[in-house]
Amino acid sequence: MNSLTTPRLAPASDLQRILCIGGGPAGLYFALLMKARNPALQITVVERNRPFDTFGWGVVLSDQTLGNLRAADGPTAALIGNEFHHWDDIQVFFKGRQVRSGGHGFCGIGRKRLLNILQERCLELGVELVFETDATDDQAIAAQYKADLVIASDGLNSRIRQRYADVYKPDVDLRNCRFVWLGTHQTFDAFTFAFEETEHGWFQAHAYQFDDKTSTFIVETPEAVWKAHGLDQMEQPEAVAFCEKLFAKYLGGHALISNATHLRGSANWIRFPRVVCERWTHRIDVDGRSVPVVLMGDAAHTAHFSIGSGTKLALEDAIDLANEFEQGGTLDHVLEGYEARRSVEVLKIQNAARNSTEWFENVPRYTGMEIEQFAYSLLTRSQRISHENLRVRDTQWLGGYEQWLAGGKAMAPMLMPLKVRSLELKNRIVVSPMATYSAVDGVPQDFLLVHLGARALGGAAMVCVEMTSPTPEGRITPACTGLYNDTQQAAFKRIVDFVHTQSSAKIAIQLGHSGPKGSTRVGWEGTDEPLASGNWPVLGASALPYGEQNQLPAAITRAEMDTLRDQFVDSTRRAVECGFDWLELHCAHGYLLSAFISPLTNQRTDAYGGGIEARCRYPLEVFRAMRAVWPADQPMSVRISAHDWAPGGNTDADAVVVARLFKEAGADFIDVSSGQTTRDAKPVYGRMYQTPFADRIRNEVGISTIAVGAITDADQANSIIAAGRADLCAVARPHLADPAWTLHEAAKLQSRDVDWPKQYLSGRDQMYREIAKQQQIAAATAAAGRAADTEETH
Numbered sequence: 024m025n026s027l028t029t030p031r032l033a034p035a036s037d038l039q040r041i042l043c044i045g046g047g048p049a050g051l052y053f054a055l056l057m058k059a060r061n062p063a064l065q066i067t068v069v070e071r072n073r074p075f076d077t078f079g080w081g082v083v084l085s086d087q088t089l090g091n092l093r094a095a096d097g098p099t100a101a102l103i104g105n106e107f108h109h110w111d112d113i114q115v116f117f118k119g120r121q122v123r124s125g126g127h128g129f130c131g132i133g134r135k136r137l138l139n140i141l142q143e144r145c146l147e148l149g150v151e152l153v154f155e156t157d158a159t160d161d162q163a164i165a166a167q168y169k170a171d172l173v174i175a176s177d178g179l180n181s182r183i184r185q186r187y188a189d190v191y192k193p194d195v196d197l198r199n200c201r202f203v204w205l206g207t208h209q210t211f212d213a214f215t216f217a218f219e220e221t222e223h224g225w226f227q228a229h230a231y232q233f234d235d236k237t238s239t240f241i242v243e244t245p246e247a248v249w250k251a252h253g254l255d256q257m258e259q260p261e262a263v264a265f266c267e268k269l270f271a272k273y274l275g276g277h278a279l280i281s282n283a284t285h286l287r288g289s290a291n292w293i294r295f296p297r298v299v300c301e302r303w304t305h306r307i308d309v310d311g312r313s314v315p316v317v318l319m320g321d322a323a324h325t326a327h328f329s330i331g332s333g334t335k336l337a338l339e340d341a342i343d344l345a346n347e348f349e350q351g352g353t354l355d356h357v358l359e360g361y362e363a364r365r366s367v368e369v370l371k372i373q374n375a376a377r378n379s380t381e382w383f384e385n386v387p388r389y390t391g392m393e394i395e396q397f398a399y400s401l402l403t404r405s406q407r408i409s410h411e412n413l414r415v416r417d418t419q420w421l422g423g424y425e426q427w428l429a430g431g432k433a434m435a436p437m438l439m440p441l442k443v444r445s446l447e448l449k450n451r452i453v454v455s456p457m458a459t460y461s462a463v464d465g466v467p468q469d470f471l472l473v474h475l476g477a478r479a480l481g482g483a484a485m486v487c488v489e490m491t492s493p494t495p496e497g498r499i500t501p502a503c504t505g506l507y508n509d510t511q512q513a514a515f516k517r518i519v520d521f522v523h524t525q526s527s528a529k530i531a532i533q534l535g536h537s538g539p540k541g542s543t544r545v546g547w548e549g550t551d552e553p554l555a556s557g558n559w560p561v562l563g564a565s566a567l568p569y570g571e572q573n574q575l576p577a578a579i580t581r582a583e584m585d586t587l588r589d590q591f592v593d594s595t596r597r598a599v600e601c602g603f604d605w606l607e608l609h610c611a612h613g614y615l616l617s618a619f620i621s622p623l624t625n626q627r628t629d630a631y632g633g634g635i636e637a638r639c640r641y642p643l644e645v646f647r648a649m650r651a652v653w654p655a656d657q658p659m660s661v662r663i664s665a666h667d668w669a670p671g672g673n674t675d676a677d678a679v680v681v682a683r684l685f686k687e688a689g690a691d692f693i694d695v696s697s698g699q700t701t702r703d704a705k706p707v708y709g710r711m712y713q714t715p716f717a718d719r720i721r722n723e724v725g726i727s728t729i730a731v732g733a734i735t736d737a738d739q740a741n742s743i744i745a746a747g748r749a750d751l752c753a754v755a756r757p758h759l760a761d762p763a764w765t766l767h768e769a770a771k772l773q774s775r776d777v778d779w780p781k782q783y784l785s786g787r788d789q790m791y792r793e794i795a796k797q798q799q800i801a802a803a804t805a806a807a808g809r810a811a812d813t814e815e816t817h
Contacts, residue, residue: 037171037354038064038171038172038348038354039063039064039065039171040064040065040066040067040168040169040170040171040172041054041057041064041065041066041067041170041171041172041173041174042066042067042069042164042165042168042170042172042173042174043066043067043068043069043173043174043176044069044158044161044164044173044174044175044176044177044183045068045069045070045174045175045176045177045178045181045320045322046068046069046070046072046138046142046152046154046176047138047176047178047320047321047337048137048138048141048320048334048337048338048341049174049176049319049320049321049322049337049338049340049341050068050070050174050176050319050320051068051138051141051142051145052099052141052337052338052341052342053174053176053319053340053341053344053345054066054067054068054145054150054174055096055099055141055144055145055148055150056095056096056341056342056345057345057348058145058148058149058150059096059148060345060348060349062148062149065151066150066151067150067151067152067153067168067170068145068150068151068152068153069153069156069158069164070152070153070154070155070156071154071155071156071157071158072154072155073154073155074138074139074142074152074154080133080134080204080205080206080233080237080238080239080240080282081131081132081133081134081231081232081233081234081237081238081239082131082132082133082134082137082233082331082333082334083129083130083131083214083231083233083331084107084129084130084132084331084334084335085128085129085130085335086128086129086130088335088338088339089103089104089107089130091338091339091342092338092342095342095345095346096144098144099140099141099144102140102143102144103132103137103140104130106132106133106136106137106140106234107130107131107132108130108131108132108232108233108234108235109129109130109131110127110129110131110212110213110214110231110232111125111126111127111128111129112124112125112127112212112213112214113125113127113213113214113215113216113402114211114213114214114215114216115215115216115218115394115397115398115401116215116216116217116218116273117218117394117397117398118218118220118390118394120394121394122394122395122398123213123420124398124402124413124416124417124420124421125416125417125420126415126416126417127214127416128416129214129231131231131232131233131234131239132233132234133233133234133237136234137334158177158182159182161173161175161182161183161186161307161316162307162308162309165307165309165314165316166309166310169310170309170314171312171314171354172314172315172317172354173307173314173315173316173317174317174319175316175317175318175319175322175323176319176320176322176337177322178320178321178322179296179298179321179322179325181318181321181322183316183318183322184300184318184322184323187305187316190302190305191300191301191302191303191305191318192300192301192302193298193299193300193301194298194299194300194301195296195297195298196296196297196299197294197295197296197297198294198295198296198297198327198380198384199245199246199294199384200243200244200245200246200294200295200380200383200384201243201244201245201246201249201254201292201293201294202241202242202243202244202292202293202295202328203241203242203262203266203281203291203292203293204239204241204283204291205239205240205241205242205263205266205279205280205281206237206238206239206240206279206280206281206282207230207237207238207240207274207277207278207279207280208236208237208238208277208278208280209230209238209240209273209274209275209276209277210232210235210236210237210238211230211231211232211238212232214229214230214231215228215229215230215231215273216228216229216230216401217230217270217273218386218390219269219270220390221248221252221269223247223248223251223252224244224245224247224248224251224387225244225245225248225386225387225390226242226243226244226248226269226270227242227243227244227383227386228240228241228242228243228270228273229241229243229328229329230273240270240279241328242266242269242270243383245384246294249292252265254289254292255289255292256288256289257288257289258287258288258289259281259283259284259286259287259288259289259291262289262292263279263280263281266279267279295325295327295328295380296325297325297326297327297373297376297377297380298321298323298324298325299324299373300318300323300324302362303317303318303323303361303362303365303366304316304317304318304358304359304362315354315355315358317344317358317361319337319340319341319344320333320336320337320340320341321333321337323340323365323369324336324369324373326369326372326373326375326376327376327377327379327380329376329379329380329382329383329404330372330375330376330379330405330407332372332376335372336369336372339365339368340361340365343361343364343365343368344357344358344361344365347360347361347364374707374709375405375406375407376405378404378405378406378715379404379405381715382400382401382404383404385719388718388719388722388723389401389722389747391722391725392722392747395424395427395428396428396745396746396747399413399424399745399746400746400747400748403742403745403746406710406711406714406742409738409739409741409742410436410738410741410742410745411738411741412738424745425745428745432776434774434776435737435741435769435772435774435776436451436740436741436744436745437450437451437452437737437740437741437744437752437768438450438451438769438774438776438777439451439744441484441750441751443605443658443691443692443727444655444656444657444658444691445656445657446529446604446605446656446657446658448484448485448529448751449484449527449528449778450482450483450484450765450777451484451740451744451750451751451752452482452483452484452740452751452752452754452764452765453483453484453485453486453487453531453729453751453752453753453754454475454478454479454483454485454486454487454753454754454755454758455487455731455753455754455755455758456487456488456489456490456531456533456607457489457755457758457759458489458490458499458500458503458546459471459474459489460500460502460503460545460546460547461474461502462502462503462504462505463502464505464510465492465495465498465503465504465505465506465507465508465511466504466505466510466511466514467488467504467511467514467515467518468514471488471504471518472517472518472521475488475518475522475530476518476521476522476525476526477762477763478528478758478762479521479522479525479526479528479530480525480526480528480762480763480780480782480783481758481761481762481763481764481765481766482763482764482765482766482769482777482778482779483528483754483758483764483765484528484529484751485528485529485530485531485604485605486522486528486529486530486531487530487531487532487533487605487607487753488504488515488518488530488531488532488533488603489503489504489533490503490504490533490534490535490537490609490614491503491504491505491506491532491533491534491535491594492504492505492506492507492534492535492536492537492594493505493506493507493534493536493587493590493591493593493594494507494536494587494590495507495559496541496542496559496560496561496562497535497536497537497538497541497587497590497615498537498541499537499540499541499543499614500542500543500544500545500546500554501545501554501557502545503537506532506534506594506597506598507590507593507594507597511597512597512600512601515532515597515598515601515603516600516601516602518530519601519602519603520602523602525780526780527778527780529604529605530603530604530605531603531604531605531606531607531660532598532601532603532605532606532607533607533608533609533662534591534594534595534598534606534607534608534609534649535608535609535610535614535615535616536562536587536591536609536614536615536616537561537614537615538561538562538563538564538576538613538614538615538616538617538618539561539562539563539567539568539569539573539574539576539613539614539615539618539624540561540569540573540612540613540614541559541561541562542554542558542559542560542561542574543573551569551570551573551702552572553572553573553574558574560574560576560577561574561576561577562576562577562578562579562583562615563576563577563578563579563615563618563624564578564579564615564618564619564624564625564627564631564632564641565578565618565624565625565626565627565632566578567618567624567626569613569701569702570702578627579615581629584631584641584644587615587645588644588645588648589648591608591645591648591649592648592649592651592652595649595652595653596652598653599652599653599654604657604658605657605658605659605660606649606653606657606658606659606660607659607660607661607662607694608642608645608646608649608659608660608661608662609662610642610661610662610663610664610681611662611663611664611694611696611697611699611700612662612664612696612698612699612700613664613699613700613701616641616642616645617663617664617700618700619631619638619639619640619641619642620635620638620639620642620663620664620673620681621638621664621667621672621673621700621701622638622671622672622673623667623669623671623672623700623701623703624700624701625638635673635677635680635681636680636684639680639681639684639685643684643685643688646659646661646685646688646689646690647688647689650688650689658691658692659689659690659691659692660690660691660692660693660694660729661685661690661692661693661694662693662694662695662696663678663681663682663685663693663694663695663696664678664696664697664698664699664700665678665695665696665697665713665716665717665720666678666697666698666706666716667697667698667700667701667704668697668698668704668705668706668707669700669701669703669704669705670703672700672701672704673700675715675716675719675720678695678716678719678720679719679720679723679724682720682724682726683724683726685726686724686725686726690726691726691727692726692727692728692729692750692751693717693720693721693724693726693727693728693729694728694729694731694753695713695716695717695720695728695729695730695731695749696713696731696732697713697716697732708733709733710733710734710735710739711730711732711733711734711739711743712732712733713730713731713732713733714730714732714734714743714748714749715748717729717730717731717743717748717749718730718746718747718748718749721747721748721749721750722747727749727750727751728748728749728750728751729749729750729751729752729753730743730748730749730751730752730753731752731753731754731755734752734753734754734757735754735756735757736757736768737768737769737771737772739752740752740754740768763783765777766779766783767790770787770790770791770794771794773791773794773795
């Protein structure tokens with residue numbers, strides 16, 4: 024192996040010979056696309072198996088992917104399309120009941136038949152196919168065929184990726200379930216998900232028909248359940264018989280069939296490997312020439328079979344690189360463009376696949392649901408399929424679900440009322456606590472009155488005051504609010520009275536102590552940066568600064584803990600006098616109580632350090648003391664960082680423990696945020712990226728949750744509430760841009776199930792009509808929008 028540090032910058036038009044190592048969908052499709060566009064190219068595909076050898080049963084593509092194939096090469100798309108078995112419905116079987124919804128638009132084809140079509144098309148165009156040749160040395164075979172470009176399409180267990188792992192830097196994550204890929208002659212008229220409970224846990228089957236007489240039948244279960252049934256010790260026939268018996272009611276007397284009989288024992292039960300590569304291109308020296316070796320398909324990336332994107336990604340890799348060659352430029356430019364673009368597209372799919380994978384790995388989390396919500400959660404598990412997308416697919420089914428969820432009249436889930444203790448919220452949208460840095464000596468000014476008042480009039484069920492300190496030193500910045508004297512209390516009461524008298528919204532206050540992140544600048548002067556002058560001493564769970572530039576906090580003593588607990592209680596009493604409807608304790612984002620909970624910031628050796636329960640001891644002590652003086656008929660919540668996003672920190676598994684402890688202490692809700700506990704945090708951002716944490720806590724702990732983070736429209740909020748991932752959605756930035764966000768989003772849905780302030784009623788109908796007109800103009804693109812969000816399955 025010899026990687027060249029100064030590659031030849033030749034025009035892509037100089038390309039004469041292409042070698043594809045691996046004759047799966049990626050290698051074959053790229054070869055035929057390039058040959059069709061430039062017949063002069065000499066293209067060879069080398070495959071170690073015989074033409075008709077393949078594993079797996081059927082593959083599934085969405086209508087969107089079929090459209091991509093038609094645009095790339097019409098003749099190939101026509102050949103594939105003629106062989107497809109098409110269906111629209113998804114059917115879910117769970118606890119003796121079933122739910123069926125339509126409009127999903129899938130096509131199935133046998134993997135063997137797909138490969139044969141691609142092989143025949145390659146031969147028709149003049150691509151050389153070399154079978155039964157095991158390319159153990161890519162450099163030698165590249166030299167043999169005098170390749171100018173090598174496509175490493177050698178699949179999931181790519182030897183080439185492994186050989187140059189120091190360059191490609193693959194990250195392979197073996198997932199938690201075991202699955203086996205079987206077939207059956209039972210035919211299904213819908214894509215079928217069947218769930219069966221055993222004495223050791225849950226199994227699920229993913230089944231779909233791909234030709235006139237055959238269906239794929241994948242059986243999946245967590246590894247612990249698989250081992251508990253002794254499947255790891257069974258030979259194939261015995262294990263297949265076990266699956267047949269378990270899923271007999273769906274098989275109609277037909278057998279399950281394995282086409283991997285060459286494997287012994289339980290080797291055909293595998294754990295899905297999620298593959299991500301940092302780089303996709305590497306150059307090798309072939310007879311003195313710098314030849315790029317480019318990853319494609321499963322060699323470059325994988326996406327879990329539950330969203331079925333492996334074949335889709337392989338085919339679209341091929342389309343992208345072929346299209347890039349048509350744009351011209353140097354070979355390096357072509358390959359850089361391919362990698363830059365496809366790595367982003369693959370990441371989107373992999374993020375969705377991760378959500379889907381984790382749903383199937385944690386089926387028991389959702390088995391307390393009725394099948395109506397269980398099926399909805401299943402359909403939207405990846406967060407790519409939304410509430411309104413489901414409406415486009417099957418209006419009648421979704422309308423029935425909305426009616427079931429609301430217990431009467433169908434309405435948008437985010438507009439359903441909610442009762443918590445004695446408090447009644449008119450809908451499920453709350454305005455997140457947002458630091459406004461507008462206080463003077465901790466006293467809220469008119470800006471906060473206008474800020475919260477405008478949003479209370481904007482349709483949200485509840486507005487939340489930013490984190491407010493029970494002590495002067497507990498403020499984040501000199502411009503943050505406090506609730507520790509009569510002047511502050513009077514100013515807050517004025518705001519509370521405005522919200523109560525001028526709107527139907529409720530108002531919450533969030534109490535917290537800044538801890539190691541205190542004595543810092545206002546946001547527009549530098550987030551979490553220390554004051555240029557006038558710093559005050561700060562406290563921490565341990566003497567660990569938030570960052571190198573931040574102050575070194577003093578580790579809080581037991582006596583100081585007692586004093587601070589009592590100060591939280593005093594602020595709670597003041598909040599009661601102000602008339603606040605809801606109280607939240609801030610235990611997230613690296614502030615003082617959060618610093619106790621995270622192992623990255625708590626190195627105490629006393630009773631308040633060590634394991635997770637000990638680290639929660641002081642925050643729980645503060646919470647219980649507050650709960651004791653807060654009215655018993657009013658709700659309390661706790662905001663936590665559900666993941667530190669840093670090595671050695673808390674994960675969502677720890678968050679489950681934290682949430683359970685606060686539930687036992689009397690919390691009604693967990694407000695589920697994440698990160699900001701250390702400057703070393705590296706969050707994985709994306710739309711609704713923190714919602715899976717809220718989902719897990721809600722459905723494992725059995726406590727209501729607030730989802731927060733990158734929730735930007737009603738469609739997302741409706742999906743979250745309808746799927747049971749959270750009970751409330753906290754929306755921040757959209758409410759900054761539009762104080763009436765809730766009213767406007769309801770108007771877009773043409774919903775009348777929202778409480779408009781009487782002062783706005785004169786303009787309401789005009790706005791509804793204007794939005795309806797805009798929607799009519801956009802209606803022509805509805806089909807395209809449906810296709811763009813169509814999710815693959817297998």
